[in-house]
Amino acid sequence: MTAHVGVFGAGSWGTAAAMILADAGCRVTLWARRPELAEAINESGTNPDYFPEFALPPGITATADPAEAAKDAEVAFLAVTAQTLRANLADWAPLLPPESVLVSLMKGVELGTAKLMSEVIADVADAGPERIAVVSGPNLAGEIVRRQPAASVVACKNLAVAERLQAACRTPYFRPYTNTDVIGCELGGAVKNVIALAVGIADGQKLGDNTKAALITRGLAETTRLGQAMGAEALTLAGLAGMGDLVATCSSPLSRNHTFGVNLGRGRTVPETAAITKQTAEGVTSCESVLDLARRHGVDMPITETVVDIVHGRKAPKEAVKELMSRTAKPELR
Numbered sequence: 001m002t003a004h005v006g007v008f009g010a011g012s013w014g015t016a017a018a019m020i021l022a023d024a025g026c027r028v029t030l031w032a033r034r035p036e037l038a039e040a041i042n043e044s045g046t047n048p049d050y051f052p053e054f055a056l057p058p059g060i061t062a063t064a065d066p067a068e069a070a071k072d073a074e075v076a077f078l079a080v081t082a083q084t085l086r087a088n089l090a091d092w093a094p095l096l097p098p099e100s101v102l103v104s105l106m107k108g109v110e111l112g113t114a115k116l117m118s119e120v121i122a123d124v125a126d127a128g129p130e131r132i133a134v135v136s137g138p139n140l141a142g143e144i145v146r147r148q149p150a151a152s153v154v155a156c157k158n159l160a161v162a163e164r165l166q167a168a169c170r171t172p173y174f175r176p177y178t179n180t181d182v183i184g185c186e187l188g189g190a191v192k193n194v195i196a197l198a199v200g201i202a203d204g205q206k207l208g209d210n211t212k213a214a215l216i217t218r219g220l221a222e223t224t225r226l227g228q229a230m231g232a233e234a235l236t237l238a239g240l241a242g243m244g245d246l247v248a249t250c251s252s253p254l255s256r257n258h259t260f261g262v263n264l265g266r267g268r269t270v271p272e273t274a275a276i277t278k279q280t281a282e283g284v285t286s287c288e289s290v291l292d293l294a295r296r297h298g299v300d301m302p303i304t305e306t307v308v309d310i311v312h313g314r315k316a317p318k319e320a321v322k323e324l325m326s327r328t329a330k331p332e333l334r
């Protein structure tokens, strides 16, 4: 496939995704918000702000002009931060060809509306489900740019479109599977960031691997409850976009959500941690919208609720652990 693909967002994941797509044979135009970054990418053949030590493959051209990235793009990969998608896409959508497919790489839920990124895309770009897709899975950008083997999920309600995208981003080190369960894939990606914060908070208190395993497993249980209430398949959440991403994010020192949580667990506040880490940790913002979503669907998500309370300074990490442990006894499966 030698499609023209526009990648919108030249941060960590946008850059790594551009690399995958170019390695898979696509012609890629990478949109960067700052003209000086687009220029530096074109001049140096690297992304000096995010991955200065990795040469980008030929086939990637950077631009700060969204019209250039959108021109004749069969596919647009969207890789900005979740809360900025709506405003950005309102500018980009009119520039894209009417038949182009819009792919979300983001793992967040919109504040206020509690909408998933695919729903924001549907709202703003007025696109039908056959034009909206999601790529989600255990894909830490820092490993992808090293071309370390990874698997992922390409989800679209239209299987033929998912298969076309699968072919567009398949490389010897990146193995995408198809799925038609868009909601399940997106939810897996968004909620695992919240659970990774919880695991980080526990790790910051040196609570041990039993605690970590409990949080990951019960985190998956609450993600699955919400997913099923929203019409997702439980098996999607047991797959790469659910369990797979949870394992990677909750155990990797490369995870920004996990690292953010470690800092909170050590007693730092959110502003203190944000000042140190200076990186996007989607779970910090999206935990509140995930909880909002859970309440709208009448689903109990105790770990998410606890993370929201800690992030908003309403609960200290130590007290939160005690509270989680003293919840009423329950059957494991329900």
Ligand SMILES: NC(=O)C1=CN([C@@H]2O[C@H](COP(=O)(O)OP(=O)(O)OC[C@H]3O[C@@H](n4cnc5c(N)ncnc54)[C@H](O)[C@@H]3O)[C@@H](O)[C@H]2O)C=CC1
Binding pocket: 009, 010, 011, 012, 013, 014, 033, 079, 080, 081, 082, 084, 088, 105, 106, 107, 108, 139, 140, 141, 142, 279, 280, 282
């Ligand atoms: N980094 C990773 O390993 C992965 C990240 N993701 C998801 O990808 C999304 C993007 O994250 P990263 O690239 O990692 O973050 P990043 O912090 O590395 O980059 C964020 C990008 O968004 C842009 N941006 C921020 N605010 C903006 C605004 N108001 N208007 C336009 N552009 C804006 C930045 O300029 C930058 O290009 C997140 O939802 C994240 O959860 C998903 C899989 C892997």
Ligand SMILES: O=C(CO)COP(=O)(O)O
Binding pocket: 107, 137, 138, 139, 140, 141, 193, 196, 245, 248, 249, 254, 255, 256, 257, 258, 280, 281, 282
């Ligand atoms: O989504 C990711 C890996 O799949 C990246 O996780 P962080 O945003 O926590 O770094």
